[in-house]
Amino acid sequence: MKEYSSDKQFAAEADENDPLKNFREKFLIPVRPDGEKVIYLAGNSLGLQPKSLRSYVEQELKDWETLGVEGHVHAKNPWLPYHELLTDKTAKITGAKPEEVINMNSLTSNLHFLFISFYRPDKKRYKILIESNAFPSDHYAVQSQINFHSMIAGTDCFDAGNALIEMKPRKGEDRIRTEDIEDLIEKDGESIALVWFAGVNYYSGQAFDIERITKAAHKKGCTAGFDLAHSAGNMLLKLHEWNVDFAVWCNYKYLNGGPGAIGGAFVHEKHLRDNTLPKFLGWWGHDKKTRFLMDHRYIPIPTAESWQLSNPPILQLAALNASLDIFEEAGMENLRIKSEKLTAYLEFLLKEKNDNNIEIITPSEKNERGCQLSLRLRSGGRDTYNRLIGEGVICDWREPDVIRVAPVPLYNTFEEVRNFSGILHGDKLYF
């Protein structure tokens, strides 16, 4: 018996039997000019707005309106400790202890701040290992960290020119094999200061084995950090247990915190009380009890909060809090169960069509991918993408030849996935 079927009936029943089916109602789905809802498959790029988000933000606007500065202490949710409302929920989503996570700044800023603590090159150990097709911002940030340290240390200390190791897939392959990452670290590890990988590659949709990569890095004395932009709210993460040193992510993709949402960061418990770590400081990292004594003796909060610099943007935290409450209610494990089915269904439909022009470059194994499938179109990709947009499918195009689609378990349905496949293949009878 086949697990999936392209019959309309199958999709209808899968939606009917979906234990998370009511969560779609909690989101605002964009509509086309004709009033029909779009098929939104871009939650990996910008998550949709929770309906509840407005009231979370309005509460803070109201408290500001009626209390002014007194809101820091007397708001319904006082602003001084406001970020603490999000801590446990963020920890659950990332598989961390509450003291290991903090929502602050934005992704690339957090990358730089944490690199200050965790990338400390010296003559012998100065290289950074990344994926060759890492996200551009990560490339710029990592290269600029290398350049910065080389300027400070002097060019005779280490060679900035060969400090970046960019790992490519084997010839003819799209995914990087874990065993190849392990072999490279085993071979060159002594000169590698930091292994910096994505949790899920934004382009190929490949999910990396964070636990194995971390283990391989530690075995050779390297630090292991991860960019979880495409993992947080998508994959089941166990950052504490996997012994990851540090990680950063954004909250506007799968986590629906809104455009440009405040970012997230993780620092493993074992580093939290290490006062030898270099760190750029601000008053929001200082001990909460004595912060307002305003003296100049810095006492760090013994948690990831000590990486905070400024008092945080409450409106952004409120927006994110609305979405985190929905994740709390749905549960990451439940979301992942649905997500695996929904993406496997999409893969089934695409493979059944047997269209030679479309190649799925995302791995087929469920542990090697999240929601997203990246479709390489051998020809006419850009036109196909434009046609999809014209027919009410929101997905995205990545040069030179890839369309990324991500059915998200919180608000996408099996019926939408089926309709997408029909539209992609220009198969009107499909409905």
Ligand SMILES: *Cc1c(COP(=O)(O)O)cnc(C)c1O
């Ligand atoms: C989305 C994304 C970013 C974006 O960085 P911002 O600082 O939030 O603008 C960076 N890196 C990766 C891997 C991403 O997927």
